[in-house]
Amino acid sequence: MGFKAVVRKTLIDLTGWKRTTILLLLGLLVPIIIGISWRFHLRDAGLSPDMTTFYILKSFVGISFIWTSGFFLAFAAVTSAAGAISKESSDGTLLTLVSKPIARRQIVLGKFTGIVIHALLMITVIYLMQAVILWFLLPVEAPTFGALLLAIPWMILYSLLVILVFTSISLALSSLIDNQVVTTVLACGMIFFVFLFGSISVMFIRTSQTYEENHLYMIDGSYQFGNAFAPALEQALGGEMLPAQELGEIKGFAGIFKGGRIGEYYSSSDYQYPGELANYVTPAVSVILLMVLVAGSLTVAVLTTERKDVG
Amino acid sequence: MANEVMIETKGLTKKFGKLLAVDSLDVKVQKGVIHGFVGPNGAGKSTTIKLLVGALRRTSGNGFIKGYPIGSVDARRAIGYSPERPSFYKDWTAFDYLVHMAALSGIKTDEAERRSQDLLDWLELSDFAKAKVGGFSAGMKQRLSIAQAMSHKPELLVLDEPTANLDPEGRMSLLQKLKSLPQEQGVTIFISSHILSELEFLIDSVTLINKGRTVAEDSVKVMKEEIALNRYVLNTSNNKAVMKALQGHAAIQRMELDNDGSIHISSPDMGQLQSAVMEAVTKTGSLLKYFGEEQVKLEDIYRSTMDQGKDK
Numbered sequence: 362m363g364f365k366a367v368v369r370k371t372l373i374d375l376t377g378w379k380r381t382t383i384l385l386l387l388g389l390l391v392p393i394i395i396g397i398s399w400r401f402h403l404r405d406a407g408l409s410p411d412m413t414t415f416y417i418l419k420s421f422v423g424i425s426f427i428w429t430s431g432f433f434l435a436f437a438a439v440t441s442a443a444g445a446i447s448k449e450s451s452d453g454t455l456l457t458l459v460s461k462p463i464a465r466r467q468i469v470l471g472k473f474t475g476i477v478i479h480a481l482l483m484i485t486v487i488y489l490m491q492a493v494i495l496w497f498l499l500p501v502e503a504p505t506f507g508a509l510l511l512a513i514p515w516m517i518l519y520s521l522l523v524i525l526v527f528t529s530i531s532l533a534l535s536s537l538i539d540n541q542v543v544t545t546v547l548a549c550g551m552i553f554f555v556f557l558f559g560s561i562s563v564m565f566i567r568t569s570q571t572y573e574e575n576h577l578y579m580i581d582g583s584y585q586f587g588n589a590f591a592p593a594l595e596q597a598l599g600g601e602m603l604p605a606q607e608l609g610e611i612k613g614f615a616g617i618f619k620g621g622r623i624g625e626y627y628s629s630s631d632y633q634y635p636g637e638l639a640n641y642v643t644p645a646v647s648v649i650l651l652m653v654l655v656a657g658s659l660t661v662a663v664l665t666t667e668r669k670d671v672g
Numbered sequence: 673m674a675n676e677v678m679i680e681t682k683g684l685t686k687k688f689g690k691l692l693a694v695d696s697l698d699v700k701v702q703k704g705v706i707h708g709f710v711g712p713n714g715a716g717k718s719t720t721i722k723l724l725v726g727a728l729r730r731t732s733g734n735g736f737i738k739g740y741p742i743g744s745v746d747a748r749r750a751i752g753y754s755p756e757r758p759s760f761y762k763d764w765t766a767f768d769y770l771v772h773m774a775a776l777s778g779i780k781t782d783e784a785e786r787r788s789q790d791l792l793d794w795l796e797l798s799d800f801a802k803a804k805v806g807g808f809s810a811g812m813k814q815r816l817s818i819a820q821a822m823s824h825k826p827e828l829l830v831l832d833e834p835t836a837n838l839d840p841e842g843r844m845s846l847l848q849k850l851k852s853l854p855q856e857q858g859v860t861i862f863i864s865s866h867i868l869s870e871l872e873f874l875i876d877s878v879t880l881i882n883k884g885r886t887v888a889e890d891s892v893k894v895m896k897e898e899i900a901l902n903r904y905v906l907n908t909s910n911n912k913a914v915m916k917a918l919q920g921h922a923a924i925q926r927m928e929l930d931n932d933g934s935i936h937i938s939s940p941d942m943g944q945l946q947s948a949v950m951e952a953v954t955k956t957g958s959l960l961k962y963f964g965e966e967q968v969k970l971e972d973i974y975r976s977t978m979d980q981g982k983d984k
Contacts, residue, residue: 366775370761453759457820460725461776462749671727672718672755 363463364471371475375441381483384437388487389494391428395420396498403499414505421495421509422516422597426590429487430520431556435527438480439548442531444541445472446666451539456672466663473532473659480524481517488513512597519593523586526651527552529658536665555582578641579650588647676703678750678828678860679724681742683733686719686884693719695884696733701862701877703827704854708875708892709864710974716884717864718756721832724862725753737828749777752826756833756864758817762806766797766816769805770823777824784823791819794849810837815846829853831863835870847874872970880977888977896968899976903966904942906935906949909959917952924948936966 399420408416446469449455459465492509495501501509531548538544558581571577578584642650679701686694694716701707711717722728724735726743735742738750760769767788774784792798795815800808805816814837821829834850835843851874853859865871871878872892879889888895902925908914911929918924918937923944927937939945946963953960966972 362778362780363776366772369775370772453755453757454761456722456727456755457753457758457773457817458776459727460748460751460753461773462745462778462824463776464745668729670729672722 363461364467364474367463367468367471368475368478371445371472372479375476375479384483385487385490388429388433388437388483389490391433392424392491393494393498395424396495400498410502413500414502414508417495417499417501417505418508418512418598421492422512422594425488425491425512425516426519426594429484429491430516430523432552434480434484434520434523435552435556436549437483438476438524438527439531439552440545441476441479442473442528443535443545443548445476445532446535446662447539447541447544450669450671451541453672459671465667465669469532469536469663469666470659473528473662476528476532477521477524480528481521484520484524485513485517488516515593515597519590522589522648522651525655526586526658529655529662533658533661533665536662536669555586558582573641576641578639584639584641585647585650588642588644589651592644677701677736677739678703679707679735679737679862681720681724681733681735684720684723684730684735685732686716686723686728687731693884694723697881697884698886699879699889701860701879703860704858705876706851706854706861706863706874708871708878708970709862709881710866710868710871710878710970711881711887712978713866715881717881718832719884720881721753721830721862721864725751725830749824750827751830752821752824752828753830754814754817754821754832754834756836758813760805760808760813760816762804764805765802766792766805766808766819767801769816770819773820774823779824787823787825788819791822795819796845811839811842814838815842818846825857827859829859829861829863831861833865834863835865835867843870850874868970868974875970878970878973880974882978888973892970892973895973899973900966900968902938902940903968904937904939904945905962905964905966906937907933907962908935908953908956909961910956911935913956914949914952914958917955918948921948934962 399417403413403416406416446455449458458468492506492513495509496506527548530551531544534544534548534551535541538547572581677700679699681697681699684694684697684699685692697716697720699709699720709717709720719728723730724737724742726748729743737747740747740750761772764772767785770788770791771781771784774787775781779787789798789801792801795818797812797815797819800812805813808816814834818829818831818834821831829850831850835846838846847870850861850863853861861874863871863874875892877889877891878895880887890898906914911933915927915929915935918927923939923941925938925940927935929935937945949960949963952958
């Protein structure tokens with residue numbers, strides 16, 4: 362009962378109309394801008410209907426992976442979770458909260474659950490609106506729109522992984538640091554680190570060989586996320602892994618192709634992506650690693666909150 | 673109900689780094705009483721209260737609420753706590769806030785709503801049930817804080833300076849409501865306040881603390897009797913002359929004149945003192961206005977006990 366009350370309160374806090382409007386606009390801003398640019402691109406390209414469907418589907422999945430599930434969702438999760446404990450602490454409301462007959466771990470897990478539910482609902486709405494916007498902006502036929510809708514559950518599944526990872530880490534930071542601003546800044550810095558670590562490391566060390574020999578991919582968040590995304594990508598694109606060359610910019614960000622890192626791409630002479638899958642670890646291992654990170658972060662958040670002196 | 677212990681601490685200690693805030697504190701509070709927790713600023717009252725409600729972790733020692741270790745969910749189920757400076761979710765209405773607080777304590781929604789409305793009525797806040805807490809005055813917030821403390825029908829109310837932000841009228845009104853709780857609902861109240869005159873009206877027993885340690889603890893009646901023992905008050909038409917006449921008499925241990933014009937005398941022998949006073953009054957030609965046993969106030973207990981603490 363107390364747990365449900367925490368979940369409910371978290372959902373109420375996160376669904377204020379101002380915050381919801383800003384998040385929806387922010388989430389849809391990039392798809393709208395890119396959709397408009399594709400409109401002109403497709404008009405001039407003169408593609409066959411099949412190619413148009415594939416292009417739109419691939420672009421939809423690409424933008425969902427890079428922007429919606431990537432940066433936008435990660436930031437939304439981080440800004441929701443960063444103040445979950447620290448704001449209660451700095452506002453003084455945590456004192457009353459911890460005096461109630463509810464275990465402190467239930468407070469942490471209740472807030473975590475509320476943030477995850479909210480982020481999942483928000484991302485589902487954004488994906489649906491994104492599909493509808495593309496339908497309006499682009500020459501999308503009914504079968505193409507159907508393919509977009511069928512891709513959405515796979516994108517949501519992948520989004521869940523992103524939400525779990527970034528929410529749990531931010532919650533751990535929020536329990537460790539009482540200042541909400543510091544927590545948010547640190548958590549945002551973490552997003553950049555996770556998504557750009559692989560690219561930056563390759564830029565500095567220059568070769569994939571060093572990256573592989575030192576198993577840097579194990580701590581490379583963008584690789585692990587990209588690798589975990591691969592099965593969802595495969596299903597979203599119709600059940601088959603497509604030739605790497607067809608995937609365009611997706612694989613540069615996913616980092617699951619050998620030499621496919623942005624850093625290497627820009628440092629190569631011909632600006633071409635090689636198409637070979639890296640296969641450092643299987644997607645299942647990446648998912649497990651990320652879930653271990655989630656469990657570890659939640660453990661830190663729970664233990665820190667349980668041992669915290671409040672007031 | 674008699675002799676049932678609601679709060680018990682044994683050597684309860686809290687350190688913040690090198691600062692010893694609570695030092696081997698022993699407190700015992702019986703069920704069904706209103707117990708005052710009194711001490712000077714920085715004595716460790718609020719820290720002790722936060723230890724009792726589970727907000728702070730103890731450094732050493734033990735504490736029990738209804739036999740459950742302090743900080744445990746069972747102990748907190750028995751407690752309703754109103755902090756010294758209550759904080760709220762400012763965008764929430766008073767009613768929603770109370771329902772949420774009750775729900776946190778495991779009360780079902782319909783019961784939580786009914787209970788919240790009753791508490792708002794009882795604390796004269798029902799006109800503001802749908803108003804946002806952010807717009808409340810300090811006094812209204814204080815009353816709302818007491819309402820949230822009572823939202824899950826706790827057996828023990830722990831109130832840290834509950835009347836601090838109330839006007840005199842609101843203060844008296846709240847004290848009368850609190851006074852009726854033990855009899856009407858069987859609630860035990862553990863209350864800290866620096867306004868001794870209002871505690872006097874309210875409490876049955878008291879713990880006096882200083883520098884994190886228990887200085888004295890007993891029922892107010894017993895403490896008053898102990899302090900009043902061998903203490904007398906004398907008032908005449910010429911106090912200074914009477915005092916001069918009494919000076920050095922064997923029956924008098926200590927004698928002083930207060931600002932209100934009364935002579936306070938300590939004497940081990942009432943009979944001898946009576947004779948000495950009559951003799952002095954006659955000798956000086958003064959008029960005897962009053963002579964009797966000292967009426968001890970809580971403030972006297974506080975002063976006397978803290979003075980003893982200083983002597984030690």
